[in-house]
Amino acid sequence: MRLRKRSTGARAVAVTGTVATSPIAAEIAVNASDLDLRPWRRYVPTDAAVQLDSGRLTASAAVRYGGGTTRVDGTGTVHRLTVVRRDVPAPFVRAPAIDLEVVGLTIADGRVIAPRIVVAGAATITDATVTPAQRVALRESRVVVETLSWPQGPPARIEGTTRLATGG
Numbered sequence: 001m002r003l004r005k006r007s008t009g010a011r012a013v014a015v016t017g018t019v020a021t022s023p024i025a026a027e028i029a030v031n032a033s034d035l036d037l038r039p040w041r042r043y044v045p046t047d048a049a050v051q052l053d054s055g056r057l058t059a060s061a062a063v064r065y066g067g068g069t070t071r072v073d074g075t076g077t078v079h080r081l082t083v084v085r086r087d088v089p090a091p092f093v094r095a096p097a098i099d100l101e102v103v104g105l106t107i108a109d110g111r112v113i114a115p116r117i118v119v120a121g122a123a124t125i126t127d128a129t130v131t132p133a134q135r136v137a138l139r140e141s142r143v144v145v146e147t148l149s150w151p152q153g154p155p156a157r158i159e160g161t162t163r164l165a166t167g168g
Contacts, residue, residue, distance in 0.1 A: 011035075017063075025066040030074075032059050037078070050092060055081040059100070069108040076100045081123075090128035095121050114148040122165070137165035 013035060017028030037055040044051055059076025078100065083093040098121035105114045120142040127134045141162035148156040 023066070027064050028062075030059075030061045030063060032057055032076075034058055034079075048086065050083050050085055053082040053084045053091065055079065061102075069106060072102060072105040072107075074100075074102050085128075088128050090133070091126055092128070093123050093125050095123035097121055098123070110151075111153075112148075112150045113153070115146065117145040117148060119143045119145075138162045139165045 011034040012032070014031045015028055017026065019026045019028070035057045037052055037057055041052050055078045057076055057078050059074055061072055061074030061076075064071045076099075078098045079096070081093070081095040081098055082091050084090070085092045098119060101116070101118040102114065103116040105112065105117075122137075122139040122141060124135055124137045139162075141160070143158065143160040146157040146159075147154060
């Protein structure tokens with residue numbers, strides 16, 4: 001099977017691989033180039049504290065399905081990311097590029113387990129709830145989440161490091 005789709009807001013999304021119907025199984029590669037993330041906002045609950053305002057994703061992922069289990073491994077970069085707070089229309093987080101890595105994300109039996117997720121990049125966080133608005137510029141930020149599970153499971157291990165762009 002080979003599918004290449006161009007859609008509004010995306011330069012290219014390509015899906016290649018194999019799919020079997022009996023038993024149902026799949027091994028596919030998904031590659032997205034400059035995918036507009038705004039249409040995906042509908043999947044974030046409207047009462048969430050923050051909302052995606054804009055961003056474009058370039059990513060590659062390997063997706064395998066068999067025996068009722070889906071596994072995803074992939075990397076990507078979100079370019080020109082802007083996040084807003086639900087109650088404040090001004091940008092809350094802006095980042096020129098955020099790199100993502102997902103290793104071994106598994107979906108089965110109503111559970112999601114992610115052995116390792118890494119998010120890295122630089123961002124500016126703005127608190128527009130005060131006057132004047134306060135900004136903190138971060139560089140070389142990195143967050144590693146290990147053993148994440150949902151809806152239940154042991155606490156995830158989270159490690160983060162960052163450097164301020166200026167100051168102490």
